Amino acid sequence: MGYEISPAHQGRGYMKEALNAIITWGFREVQLNRIEAQVHPDNAPSLAILAALGFVKEGRQREAGYWAGRHHDLLQYALLNGQWRTENAV
Numbered sequence: 001m002g003y004e005i006s007p008a009h010q011g012r013g014y015m016k017e018a019l020n021a022i023i024t025w026g027f028r029e030v031q032l033n034r035i036e037a038q039v040h041p042d043n044a045p046s047l048a049i050l051a052a053l054g055f056v057k058e059g060r061q062r063e064a065g066y067w068a069g070r071h072h073d074l075l076q077y078a079l080l081n082g083q084w085r086t087e088n089a090v
Contacts, residue, residue: 016053023084024084036078037050037077038075039077047075053079055079057076
């Protein structure tokens, strides 16, 4: 799973709302078992959204990303279908 939002729209809850809809669709309609997210360790807003949605940190991928002329570590997160159903049952 990947996402990015314009700085002009950050902090308004749009990304959490969109991710919630995408995750629900993925688990219910596509029958996914697992959704993964990789995030830069310094991206505090993204880390907070993943935690709020129930993602679990699984580890650190050393120099797995490359942008701005250098390699960057990424944190690996995942959410399982059974976990989502339990936490988001209606």
